[in-house]
Amino acid sequence: MAFYADKDYTVDETVLMAAQKVMEGNLGLHWYNAKTERIAGRPSDSKRGLTYQDLNVGSYGYTDIPEDVRTSQSMVSRGSEKVGKLPDMGYVVNRKSDVWSDNVAELYEEVKARRWVPATDIPWTELHTKPLPHDLEMACAQLYTFLQECQIVSMDFPSKWVALINQDFLELKSWMCAQMLDASRLFEVFRKRALFGGAGLGRASATAEQGLKEWLWADQFPQGSVSINLTLAGFLLTLYRQVGAFAPTNVDRKIMRYAMQDAARQTAYGLGQLRYHLNHRPLEANAIEGYLDHTEHALLGLIGSPELLEPMIIICGGGLEKAQVDKGRIATAKFVRLAVKEYMERIAAAGLTGHAKRSKIPAMIDRISAAA
Amino acid sequence: MAISFPSTEYFEALKAQMAANEEKFRRLGFIDTTFGVSVGVNGKARNFVLEFEVFDLKNVSEVPSIDLKKVDFQIEGDTRVWREMIENIRRNGEADSSHDINTLAHFGEQLKIVYDDPDGHDKLYRFMESIQEFFDLSSKLEVSFN
Numbered sequence: 001m002a003f004y005a006d007k008d009y010t011v012d013e014t015v016l017m018a019a020q021k022v023m024e025g026n027l028g029l030h031w032y033n034a035k036t037e038r039i040a041g042r043p044s045d046s047k048r049g050l051t052y053q054d055l056n057v058g059s060y061g062y063t064d065i066p067e068d069v070r071t072s073q074s075m076v077s078r079g080s081e082k083v084g085k086l087p088d089m090g091y092v093v094n095r096k097s098d099v100w101s102d103n104v105a106e107l108y109e110e111v112k113a114r115r116w117v118p119a120t121d122i123p124w125t126e127l128h129t130k131p132l133p134h135d136l137e138m139a140c141a142q143l144y145t146f147l148q149e150c151q152i153v154s155m156d157f158p159s160k161w162v163a164l165i166n167q168d169f170l171e172l173k174s175w176m177c178a179q180m181l182d183a184s185r186l187f188e189v190f191r192k193r194a195l196f197g198g199a200g201l202g203r204a205s206a207t208a209e210q211g212l213k214e215w216l217w218a219d220q221f222p223q224g225s226v227s228i229n230l231t232l233a234g235f236l237l238t239l240y241r242q243v244g245a246f247a248p249t250n251v252d253r254k255i256m257r258y259a260m261q262d263a264a265r266q267t268a269y270g271l272g273q274l275r276y277h278l279n280h281r282p283l284e285a286n287a288i289e290g291y292l293d294h295t296e297h298a299l300l301g302l303i304g305s306p307e308l309l310e311p312m313i314i315i316c317g318g319g320l321e322k323a324q325v326d327k328g329r330i331a332t333a334k335f336v337r338l339a340v341k342e343y344m345e346r347i348a349a350a351g352l353t354g355h356a357k358r359s360k361i362p363a364m365i366d367r368i369s370a371a372a
Numbered sequence: 373m374a375i376s377f378p379s380t381e382y383f384e385a386l387k388a389q390m391a392a393n394e395e396k397f398r399r400l401g402f403i404d405t406t407f408g409v410s411v412g413v414n415g416k417a418r419n420f421v422l423e424f425e426v427f428d429l430k431n432v433s434e435v436p437s438i439d440l441k442k443v444d445f446q447i448e449g450d451t452r453v454w455r456e457m458i459e460n461i462r463r464n465g466e467a468d469s470s471h472d473i474n475t476l477a478h479f480g481e482q483l484k485i486v487y488d489d490p491d492g493h494d495k496l497y498r499f500m501e502s503i504q505e506f507f508d509l510s511s512k513l514e515v516s517f518n
Contacts, residue, residue: 047426048402106404110498114401237497245478253469257500260474264497271491334479346490 006085034081052105052171062105062171067280069094069166078168091166097280098221101272105171107265111178116258118189127196127251134199136248139314142202143243144194146308148187149204150236153212154266155183157228161221175269182262189255205307211298222277222284223291229270231299234346237263238339239312246316246331271346278351289352296361299343303336304368333372340365374516377458378411378418378451380434382515387429389509396505397427403502405495408438408446411454424499429506444492447473449483455517458510466508473504 009015022028037058043050056062060079072078074086093099101107132140158176165173194201215232218224237260244256278285302308309332314320316335317328344356356362375382390397397403406423419438423431438446453476460471469475473496477483487493496503 045426047428110402110404112401114498114501237494241474241478241497244472245475247469250469253472257474257504260497260500264494264500267494268491268498271494338479342490342493349490 003087005087036079036081048109051109052174053109056105062169065096065100065168067096069096069168072166072168075167078170089167091164093161093165093221096169097277099165099169099172099225099273101172101269101276103268103272104175107269108171108175108178111175111182111262111265114261116185118185118192121258122189122192122254123251124192124196127249130249132197132248133319135314135320136318137197137199138202139311140197140248140252141194141199142307143311143315144190145202146205146208146305146311147190147236147239148194148201149209149212150232150302151183151187151190153216154228154232154236155180155187157216157224158183160216161224165221179266179269182266186259186262189259193251193255202311203307205305207301208305208308211301214295214298218291218295222273223288223295225270225273226288226292227295227298229266230274230346230350231270231296231343232302233263233266233270234343235299235302235339237267238335238342242312242331242335242338243315248315248318267346271350274347274350282351285352289355289358292347292352292355292359296359299340299361300364303339303365329372333369336365337369374514377454377515377517378409378413378420380420380432382513383409383420383422383429383432385513386506386509387432389512390429390506393509394427397502400502400505402426403499405444405499405503406442407496408440408443408448410438410446410448412448412450417448424502440486440488444489444495445485445487447477447483447496448486449476451517453482457507458515461508461510462513462515465511467504473507474500 037060039057039060041050041055041057044054052062058064058079062078065078072082073088073091074082075089076082076086131137158179162173162176162180165176167173191201212232215224215227218227240256240260240263244253244260247253247256274288278288312332312335313325313328315328316331317324317326340361344359344362347355375385403424404426406421409420409422410417411419417437419435421431421433421435421438421443422429440446457467457471457476461467467473473483477485485493485496
């Protein structure tokens with residue numbers, strides 16, 4: 001697949017001559033009178049600095065982006081004057097309620113302000129001076145292997161969609177790029193943690209990966225977003241909190257504290273996007289419910305994966321002795337119930353208030369956790 | 373002189389410490405959340421609302437009760453749990469793994485997180501590093517418990 005510009009500029013004498021004329025000092029200044037709004041962006045809070053919220057003004061703002069973007073298909077930056085033969089980028093997501101969330105600009109500013117660096121913000125040498133017992137280190141290596149699989153999907157989902165979304169949603173597209181960076185940073189820190197400990201990586205989870213692929217390949221953005229940005233991110237947020245609470249080392253606790261910040265932002269977008277979608281298109285509620293009925297089973301693929309549950313039990317119990325495993329089973333049962341409870345709360349808060357009653361998941365989680 | 377907990381003065385002292393450690397909080401990034409702290413004392417509760425903006429605690433107020441619709445979330449717990457947390461911070465310079473906010477609140481068995489909207493609840497985790505560092509500033513205070 002290739003696109004060819006409307007001419008080969010190396011053989012276009014008019015372009016060459018125009019450039020030469022300018023370089024000789026004959027400025028045309030046709031852009032000087034661009035038919036655009038003249039505004040001066042100013043920070044509303046000098047400590048925070050100049051944000052996208054401060055630039056939400058007139059034709060440059062995002063509030064007035066119409067529900068259906070019909071007149072903008074090129075890569076032109078919103079608010080510019082459009083002249084000449086601008087290329088059609090072939091965007092296929094042009095409807096605001098399919099992608100927007102009212103917290104997009106806020107999240108984009110937040111993700112940059114709250115950045116962190118795995119190489120230097122994690123006290124890696126503490127792991128060296130206080131190594132974990134073998135069983136716990138093996139469990140950590142397996143858990144961090146599993147989490148890398150989840151982060152690959154979190155990275156791929158925005159990557160898969162961002163080029164298909166209309167450029168008028170520039171704050172959203174910027175946020176999606178930041179999501180990719182968040183996911184790649186989490187992938188990085190999980191990989192580094194696993195490989196620092198000496199146990200190497202563990203085993204991939206087929207049940208988790210089958211479900212994750214089903215979510216990743218949802219054929220519409222709102223559906224995929226519910227799965228990846230709300231269901232998966234919310235589940236991972238609860239998981240990070242659990243591992244943080246039972247962390248075998250200060251390094252693991254620190255990693256989880258940063259990870260929960262990144263996952264909570266993703267969840268905030270997932271909830272905000274579903275809420276916006278349903279507020280503006282209430283008739284879509286049935287379609288989303290139907291989608292969840294078909295794909296929610298993937299959550300069980302994650303939760304029921306031995307490659308996740310077993311290391312969680314060992315980490316939460318502190319080892320492989322019977323008393324430790326018993327303690328770990330109880331803590332892990334609480335974790336899976338909490339993860340599903342919070343998932344159902346978010347779905348209800350977004351507008352699907354009756355979903356918990358029709359979903360098969362709570363009853364199946366009760367069966368899993370009752371075994372503990 | 374020791375600062376009494378729970379009290380507005382305690383949170384005001386943390387606010388002053390936060391301002392004095394601005395570089396650390398700048399490094400952690402924006403913190404934009406308003407949350408409640410409820411401390412159970414002899415069957416009653418003393419309630420505080422903390423409003424954070426950009427890098428600062430802008431305002432602290434004691435209120436008769438906390439309206440969950442006006443805060444993102446509320447951290448509630450018995451004064452015994454809060455005291456144990458603050459004394460642990462004082463001993464270690466920061467909360468250890470058994471006494472940080474996440475561990476104490478995780479299953480709601482010691483501290484409990486109460487909220488009206490899950491989006492508000494998630495802000496606890498979006499700003500967790502800043503919130504924990506805020507409470508860890510208790511290590512710089514002499515605190516008394518009545």
